[in-house]
Amino acid sequence: MKAIIPVAGIGTRLRPHTHTQPKALIPIAGKPILAHIVDSLIHAGIKEFVFVIGYMGDKIENYISKHYPDIKADYVIQTTGRGTGYAIYLAKEFIKDEILIVLGDTIVDADLMPVLKSDETLLGVKKVDDPRLFGVAEINDDGSIKKLVEKPMIPKSNLALVGIYKVKEGAKLVEALNYQVDNKKMSHNEYQLTDALMHMIELGVKMKTFNVDNWFDCGKKEILLETNSILLKRLNYDHTAYRYESTIIIPPVFIGENCKITNSIIGPNVSIGDNTIMNYAILKDSIIGPYAQIEYAILDHSIIGNDAMYKGLKQSLNIGDSTEINFG
DSSP states (O other), rough: EEEEEEEEEOOGGGGGGGGGGGGGGSTTTTEHHHHHHHHHHHHHOEEEEEEEEEETTHHHHHHHHHHOTSSSEEEEEEOOOOOOOHHHHHGGGGGGHHHHHEEETTEEESSOHHHHHHEEEEEEEEEEEEEGGSEEEOTTTSSBBEEEEEEEESSSOOHHHHHEEEEEHHHHHHHHHHHHHHHHHTTTTTTTTHHHHHHHHHOOOEEEEEEEEEEOOSSSSHHHHHHHHHHHHHHOOOOGGGGOOOOESSEEEEEOOTTTEEEEEEOOSSOOOTTTTEEEEESSSSSEEETTTEEEEESSSSSTTTTTTEOOOOOOOOOOOOOOOOOO
């Protein structure tokens, strides 16, 4: 079975970080978002991948070829952002029989092996507080999917589609995508994969859902940091291996290779990329990209990009009695 992963999005909600790299390559808990996705799929037995690339797609292609030389990887170029449905439409030549589709900015905590072994079409779902922000599945009494709606104004269900779709009837999916594009069937000004799947249901295809334990739609800073925290706790890196001069490590923490850290307090929930330099820094709940340099800084809930430099203020004070100084 092949996995199609659309990673052509510009990632406007994560600017300025996505000015210089694709959203899928933003690091979380020691490796890029895309690496977490690919690793989980390889663990489930997937060996063939199709990446729909666009914005700075060469960086994604270079990353995959360097870090995953043993997988079979094909690439499809999406030059205009016309929705996930259009991304899969561009990759339709790779859809022969059953296919797995995984959105490239979504990390999901679920056992995919039984999903892949199932002889049914299964869509990953999770209950959410506000389903108006997502594709939503309405369920029949027998557990099959009755209706799929993209970002409904008045939701009739709180089961949100999490971005994993195991489609058994590949030919029907291609038929639905062709119908959608040929007839310009769009929702919210884009070709939605949700609408193509709904058209398959109208053609008589039976679909069911499977629940995921956790789901992280890594499209905003707050969710990136939350995901970083959760994954650091789960991956449980050996913090005793981190030894730096006059530095305190408060786990969970990930620190990359060849870092120079002195006189600092790192953690909890901090991920630091390779070749980073830190001096007199206090960090918690933050993501620091590789080759960054940070000095005289107190950072909380922060994301520092690759090759960035931040130097805070360094004071030398001689304060007399009955004095109040407030830098805040």
